[in-house]
Amino acid sequence: MFSIGDFAKHGRVSVRMLRHYDEIGLLRPAHVDPFTGYRSYEGAQLARLNRVIALKDLGLTLAQVGEIIDEKVGVEALRGMLRLRRAELEASIEADRTRLTRVEARLRTIESEGLMPTEDVVVKSVPAVRVAELSGMAGGFDPEHISPVIGPLYEELLRRLEAVGAAPTGWGIAYYDQTDDGVLVHAGLPVGASVTGDFDVVDLPAVAEMATIVHRGPMDSVMPSVQALARWIDANGHRSTGPSRELYLDCPADRAQWVTELQEPIGPA
Numbered sequence: 001m002f003s004i005g006d007f008a009k010h011g012r013v014s015v016r017m018l019r020h021y022d023e024i025g026l027l028r029p030a031h032v033d034p035f036t037g038y039r040s041y042e043g044a045q046l047a048r049l050n051r052v053i054a055l056k057d058l059g060l061t062l063a064q065v066g067e068i069i070d071e072k073v074g075v076e077a078l079r080g081m082l083r084l085r086r087a088e089l090e091a092s093i094e095a096d097r098t099r100l101t102r103v104e105a106r107l108r109t110i111e112s113e114g115l116m117p118t119e120d121v122v123v124k125s126v127p128a129v130r131v132a133e134l135s136g137m138a139g140g141f142d143p144e145h146i147s148p149v150i151g152p153l154y155e156e157l158l159r160r161l162e163a164v165g166a167a168p169t170g171w172g173i174a175y176y177d178q179t180d181d182g183v184l185v186h187a188g189l190p191v192g193a194s195v196t197g198d199f200d201v202v203d204l205p206a207v208a209e210m211a212t213i214v215h216r217g218p219m220d221s222v223m224p225s226v227q228a229l230a231r232w233i234d235a236n237g238h239r240s241t242g243p244s245r246e247l248y249l250d251c252p253a254d255r256a257q258w259v260t261e262l263q264e265p266i267g268p269a
Contacts, residue, residue: 001031007041011049026052026066059085098144101220121213121232126263128206131173131188132161132199138183141176143220146185150174153187157199161189164197172248173204204245207265211238215262218255219246222262229262238266 008015021027022039027048029039048069055065064081067073073081134153139145154172161167170190177184188202195201211233215225233240245263252258 001040001042004029004039004041007045007049011046011053013049013053021049021052021062024062024066026062026069058082059089098147098220101218104221121211121229123209123211123266126207126210129170129173129190129204130193131202131204132157132166132191132195132197133186133188133202134160134199135184135186137179137181138185141178141183143222145183146176147219149185150187153185154189157187157189160198161191161195164195166191166195166197172251174246174248175204175243177243207242207263209266210245211264211266213262214249215260216258218258219260220255222260225262229264233264233266237269239269241265241267 002010004015004018008018011018018027018029018039018041022029027045030042030045031040032038033040051069052065055068056062060068060081068078068081134157136149136153138149158168168189169192173188173190175186175188177186186202188204191201211229213225213229213232215222242265244265247261247263248258249261250257250259
């Protein structure tokens, strides 16, 4: 028999953790002295402790671990638990990758502060365009809020256009309206004058002066380009006069190769 201290040492866990496992019924000691309350464990119990640790390291809850060890769940239920955990881990990894992209983009912004060449910004007139669009709410302007909203909107819009036999006549155009509840995201595709369907048809007005800059790469790393355009507008005595737009010039499967024109309508400050 092992004392609780020795058993904890051999099992590479804390005494406090063993006491917790005892309290929740996950790993009871083999013997408890009725007078002193000292817990003692048998060597064979190390196998159960090792299973607890292994399953816990997979990210399963202690309740799930107990059900698995006590064989209260079948093979299919266990498979379902592990598949769900795998999906959670994959989502977490993807979220971390997105955060890493934003961190790298923010770092580039800090390192290049004030060094963005002004010739990258072009002011031009933009003609009116009719678009079919779907809209949805995002929590903010950051890519982490916009990307999960705008992607599904475009997928659904393409499906609805196909359902009515219509095809886009040009590049995708997105624009944004800030509201009290967040950001209203508009995902639009240029269409012909007579197109109708289960979507909104909107005439975006012509803009006499649109400050533009080309962003190359995924939209998760767009903030340096957005900020460079904002700095240029401010430094050159302009102000924004309407919703900003994004014109998707090229969107291949490899998002690192995306080319997007950021557009901001401007007027005198």
